[in-house]
Amino acid sequence: MSSFSGLARATDPIDQNKATAMENVKIAAEKVQVFYGETHAIKDVSIDIRARTVTAFIGPSGCGKSTFLRCLNRMNDTIDICRVEGRIAIDNEDIYDPKVDPVQLRAKVGMVFQKPNPFPKSIYDNIAYGPRIHGLVRRKSELDDIVASSLQKAGLWEEVKDRLDSPGTGLSGGQQQRLCIARAIAVSPEVILMDEPCSALDPIATAKVEELIDELRENYTIVIVTHSMQQAARVSQRTAFFHLGNLVEVGDTQDIFTNPVDKRTQDYITGRFG
Amino acid sequence: MTDTSLAPASSTPGSRSRSLLELDPHTKKRNAAEARFRVYGIVAIGIGLFFLVALLYSILSNGLTAFYQTSVTLEVPLVQTEIDAAEKSVVKTSKYRDMIAAVLVQKMEQAGVATSMKSKELLQILSAGAPGTLRDHVLSHPEQIGTTATFDFLASSRVDGYLKGRVTRAALAEDKNLSAAHLDIIDQLVEKGIVEKGFNWNFIFGSDASDSRPEQAGIGVSMIGSLFMMLVVLVLSLPIGVAASIYLEEFAPKNRWTDLIEVNISNLAAVPSIVFGILGLSAFIQFAHLPQSAPLVGGLVLTLMTLPTIIISTRASLKSVPPSIRDAALGIGASKMQSVFHHVLPLAMPGILTGTIIGLAQALGETAPLLLIGMVGFIASEFPDGVFDGFLAPNSAMPAQIYEWAKRADPAFYERAWGGIIILLVFLMIMNIVAIILRRRFERRW
Ligand SMILES: Nc1ncnc2c1ncn2[C@@H]1O[C@H](COP(=O)(O)OP(=O)(O)O)[C@@H](O)[C@H]1O
Ligand SMILES: [Mg+2]
16 A cells, blocks of 8 residues: 555554454454545444444544444445445454345344434334344244334333334334334344434433443444444443544543543544544 | 624614614515515416316306207107018118107197198207117117107207207208297297206217217217226336336436436426327337227327326335435345335325326326327217227227317307316316325325
């Protein structure tokens, strides 16, 4: 690439404790580049994401957090002009291998979006849709069980158990977002990607979703994009800081916030830009 | 600029500030402009409404009379020997005419209506089709021979026109068929209840008649022609149009080729319908040797015309489905096709149905291309035997039938043209109501 070692160092992320990270890597990204047509949106990003851990992506808006997140379940495939290079492996399997069907991948890597987007169907059908299309159930009772347990895991069961037939779109914003999380859980994914899941919610609903994320960590690998540093500090164990398409720094959340190595991380955390 | 102008105002409060109770000149101007605009709007709507009312008034006042028809009630004894004699003669109906004339003369005598006219001249008050009506009845009900049957024979179009106020005594001076003396008789027969106006079912369910018998003409057969055409259009254009739109909107890569296709579809929607007609003539009839004047061919031509409308409206309604729904489905591992068919299409359905019905309504009212493929009005004189015939036997369609009637010289046909327009409009209105109901039924909020 470049003969300047200084430049190379600038794009290499600083991983404060890479040694311990080796053990339980769920997602390994190596030298990922993303282009939207001519725009180079993600530049040479390498990162290891640990299993059963909440990893937060932070950074000023437009720095490519969503873009990188969408690479992890190949949602970028749906954008015509988007091109991804490099290697991303989940459980050591390259997800961009031509043999991989993105549809199958997305059952394994679920996604929750910025704006709650329940289907305009009943609460029950919202949850049941995934298991149905993946053929996870044979009997109605099994489906009922999945719906109930998904809603329980998403902490929504008590609020909606009496009105599973009412439309999912009739719930409040926070409930809708938890419904979307329940919907993602229902297909038993291993990884859940969340793109600013609380940006459309009020503080109380946000607190509930954050609590939920913390509980889900036990069983799922979670990657969350957030523009709120407080949120990253509250819910994540690992934090990655993106800037202008580069992954600047990644490490334990505590270290990133108390002891950032890179000047840009420091500036961002102290509110100098963003 | 704002800084400098604001600075003195804020530094010396009161000096530039105005009371809220009086309007400054600028606000006055803006308010006046707004008031003027409202007036323009109301005037525009008023003009539109005026034309609508004028249109409806002229259609109804000209066309409603077509739904009533004058008839003469006569009891005809069906005598075996007379019928046998009639069936043996060369011009069979002439004997039947004599039978009717005898009954009419007798009935007038009984009613005390005196006349010096000969029976042949007298019969001018009846439709030329009356003997045919009698004969058809006898042939289809042989068991009634030997009894007396009651008939409502159609009055001739002149008599009908006189009772509807269309034909005046003055106008009859130049008429070879009817004289003022006839009208005197009619006036008396009306008083006696022998000549009456009744609801004209035959106009709605009957077939077209020859130039000389406007009183017999009905729009029923061409209605059937329109129905079969619409079936062809619906069955072809809905699946093809929706499939094409889904592919273009959801699956096709966005590149120069799809852009080109898109532009061409929009252009196609603006092509004059007569162009489709001549295309249908050369492609379907001259090249593919499909039968002329067949509703199948008409349907094919109208499909070509309707497809762009359906594709454009379907794509618009697919576009209006929020992308977040697609993301939601893809995000839990639905395939592209599942996301489209399970989520996007149901949400787009109201728009698709509305577009389809509007397309069908356009096709229903289309005349020019039908004339080119031979579906002209006077062909609609016989009901098709069965479904197969319905598609392939020569027929016309409602608008072509209306055009045909409007062309004919007799003002009685002109009245029927207006009546046909009322029926056509009723169909269009029903279709629009169905579109609204379907849209309400399928509409979901999110
Ligand atoms: N669909 C797209 N088409 C073209 N450019 C895009 C698209 N999505 C994002 N980008 C560009 O990629 C860059 C990163 O965007 P994004 O990943 O959304 O940032 P973030 O989520 O960090 O705010 C931005 O410069 C944005 O303009
Ligand atoms: Mg984003």
